[in-house]
Amino acid sequence: MGLSKFEKQIKDHQEYFEKDASMDHLEKFLFKLKEQEEKKKKETINWSQGSWWIGIAASLSLLISIAWFISQQPQELKQQQQMGLSFELYEIKSYYNNDSDKKLKQINSCSDMSHKSQKLIATTETQIMKLDYNVDKLEDKLKAASGNKKLELAYIQNLKAKNDLLNKMYQEICHNQNVLTQ
Numbered sequence: 001m002g003l004s005k006f007e008k009q010i011k012d013h014q015e016y017f018e019k020d021a022s023m024d025h026l027e028k029f030l031f032k033l034k035e036q037e038e039k040k041k042k043e044t045i046n047w048s049q050g051s052w053w054i055g056i057a058a059s060l061s062l063l064i065s066i067a068w069f070i071s072q073q074p075q076e077l078k079q080q081q082q083m084g085l086s087f088e089l090y091e092i093k094s095y096y097n098n099d100s101d102k103k104l105k106q107i108n109s110c111s112d113m114s115h116k117s118q119k120l121i122a123t124t125e126t127q128i129m130k131l132d133y134n135v136d137k138l139e140d141k142l143k144a145a146s147g148n149k150k151l152e153l154a155y156i157q158n159l160k161a162k163n164d165l166l167n168k169m170y171q172e173i174c175h176n177q178n179v180l181t182q
Contacts, residue, residue: 089155097159103167104166107173107174124165127165131165
């Protein structure tokens with residue numbers, strides 16, 4: 001039913017639909033159309049200029065982020081590289097030192113402070129000091145002769161000897177104590 005009412009209105013007002021638009025109306029329509037096209041061009045130009053500035057801002061923030069990241073690199077690594085150690089040797093030294101420190105903490109926590117364990121700890125600390133002295137000497141020699149494979153091997157063996165000594169001490173103090181208490 002709604003459709004028939006609509007069709008009836010179209011038939012009643014058919015004369016308005018068949019009339020040609022006046023020239024004044026066409027001129028107004030074309031003028032508005034031109035205004036809209038010019039407005040779109042201006043918006044496009046403004047947007048493209050804005051995106052150019054956004055690109056510059058993004059590039060600057062990226063450069064600042066990279067500079068900040070580089071400045072935050074560990075100072076110890078930079079010092080070791082200046083001392084003449086390669087990155088690989090620095091990594092090896094860090095590994096053995098961290099492992100040795102961990103073992104030393106475990107030894108101190110499970111030590112019963114008996115006379116025997118105190119004597120063992122004191123002897124081991126003396127040996128560790130000697131090994132640390134040797135490591136320092138080898139680092140000095142590596143500065144002068146970087147790339148010398150024999151020196152690098154001796155350096156690594158010294159670090160490993162310190163670690164092995166602490167492992168042996170850990171076995172002696174912590175595991176022997178556990179066997180006695182069980």
